[in-house]
Amino acid sequence: MYGLIGKIIAAPGKREELISILLEGTTDMPGCLSYVVSQDNTDENALWVTEVWESQASHEASFSLPGVQRAIAKGKPMITAFGERFETTPVGGHGLA
Amino acid sequence: MYGLIGKIIAAPGKREELISILLEGTTDMPGCLSYVVSQDNTDENALWVTEVWESQASHEASFSLPGVQRAIAKGKPMITAFGERFETTPVGGHGLA
Numbered sequence: 001m002y003g004l005i006g007k008i009i010a011a012p013g014k015r016e017e018l019i020s021i022l023l024e025g026t027t028d029m030p031g032c033l034s035y036v037v038s039q040d041n042t043d044e045n046a047l048w049v050t051e052v053w054e055s056q057a058s059h060e061a062s063f064s065l066p067g068v069q070r071a072i073a074k075g076k077p078m079i080t081a082f083g084e085r086f087e088t089t090p091v092g093g094h095g096l097a
Numbered sequence: 098m099y100g101l102i103g104k105i106i107a108a109p110g111k112r113e114e115l116i117s118i119l120l121e122g123t124t125d126m127p128g129c130l131s132y133v134v135s136q137d138n139t140d141e142n143a144l145w146v147t148e149v150w151e152s153q154a155s156h157e158a159s160f161s162l163p164g165v166q167r168a169i170a171k172g173k174p175m176i177t178a179f180g181e182r183f184e185t186t187p188v189g190g191h192g193l194a
Binding site (some may be wrong): 003005007019023026027032033034035036037038039041048052084086089090091093094095097 | 098100102116120124126129131134135136137139145147149181183187189190191192193194
């Protein structure tokens with residue numbers, strides 16, 4: 001499995017709109033076992049995306065999906081910066097669909 | 098919802114055993130929507146736990162579960178330190194069971 005934990009800083013006032021775009025664009029991604037979008041509790045402009053994929057290849061392939069490309073095009077102008085980013089190898093747990 | 102992203106540093110050589118203990122002890126936790134344990138890809142002793150709960154209360158309550166208490170008792174001696182820890186408010190996504 002392949003995992004990503006990443007923080008995104010939205011432009012001021014744009015976090016909720018960016019979250020909606022991320023959630024809409026990522027509903028049907030082959031090989032995606034978990035994709036959760038969360039508000040950061042200490043920074044009103046920050047959000048986290050935590051992802052689990054069958055493989056790094058399935059993650060890479062997702063960038064070719066029309067829904068993901070649309071989400072990137074719509075969301076990119078609302079992103080001020082990327083924060084922490086951790087690559088992981090998930091080994092198990094609950095909620096890997 | 099309530100979310101946690103946390104890094105744990107295992108004692109040298111103890112990461113896999115600690116991961117097994119965490120996975121065994123956390124299979125049946127009321128209110129837990131996602132609980133994923135991952136190896137860090139850059140530190141051979143580090144692991145990540147990413148959690149999504151119905152509420153902060155259900156997370157707190159999990160510490161009273163016998164399985165969780167056993168896991169803490171068994172795993173604690175294998176933990177050298179805690180790393181980054183981020184509290185979040187998950188808003189949606191895929192893999193929330």
